[in-house]
Amino acid sequence: MRYNKREIKIPKFNNNEIIRKIIRTVNTEGFYLVLFICFCIVAAATVWTVKVNVDRLENINSLENKNYVQNNQSNYTRAAEEEENIESAAIQQEEVYNDNTEEVIKEEGENIANEVISNMPVFSVPVQGTVCLDYTKGTLIYSKTLDQYIVHSGIDIEAPLNSPVSAAADGVISKVEETKDMGITIWISHKNNITTVYSNLSTAEMVETGQKVKKGDVISGVGDTALFETIEVPHLHFEVIQNNKHQDPKEFLSIK
Secondary structure (H helix, E strand, O other): OOOOOOOOOOOOOOHHHHHHHHHHHHHHHHHHHHHHHHHHHHHHHHHHHHHHHHHHHHHHHHHHHHHHHHHHHHHHHHHHHHHHHHHHHHHHHHHHHHHHHHHHHHHHHHHHHHHHHHHOOOOOOOOOOEEEEOOOOOOEEEEOOOOEEEEOOOEEEEOOOOOEEEOOOOEEEEEEEEEOOOEEEEEEEEOOOEEEEEEEEOOOOOOOOOOEEOOOOEEEEEOOOOHHHOOOOOEEEEEEEEOOEEEOHHHOOOOO
């Protein structure tokens, strides 16, 4: 059996062509590879940059918050200290004011008391005798003459008829009168808005209105001119009025 010999053609490769193909392939694939690598590098750099910026921002915010807190704490501390100082100063000022006020009030009270004491007349018993009928403050007592219970606005000092009646303190005769109920009556004005009243007297001829008298000066005598007290024993009806209010004469006199 015979075979036809056929020429088998082996392709011939051109080395330059192969190299160019390889270079084209490498260039094409390498470009993308390089591009990918560059992209990865850029992405990594971007992520790193973002992370650095975020960390920086966090550090800045943390520092600002810390400074803000510290500043606020300092402000609060200063405000509290200032408020405490203001309160302390106010308390000290109030204490000083209260102390000064108490001293002023005390001093004024002492001055008023001293003035009242200095203006208070010194009284003496207007007639020698004993009290036969007391002063009543809203309490009713029995009147023999009127045969009823009455309010007695003074004291009755028992003494013989025509016994000398003297001014109880220095003053000025403010009124001389004679009434049906209390008979001949003399009024004397004294210091500290005090008036003494002498009733059931024997005469009104010894003094006159506006006359100045000294303590112990005789102004009249014990009489029996008071119709409301004619049944009583001979006596001087004596009253003390201060600031237009009747007072107990025994608080001004040393008498039994």
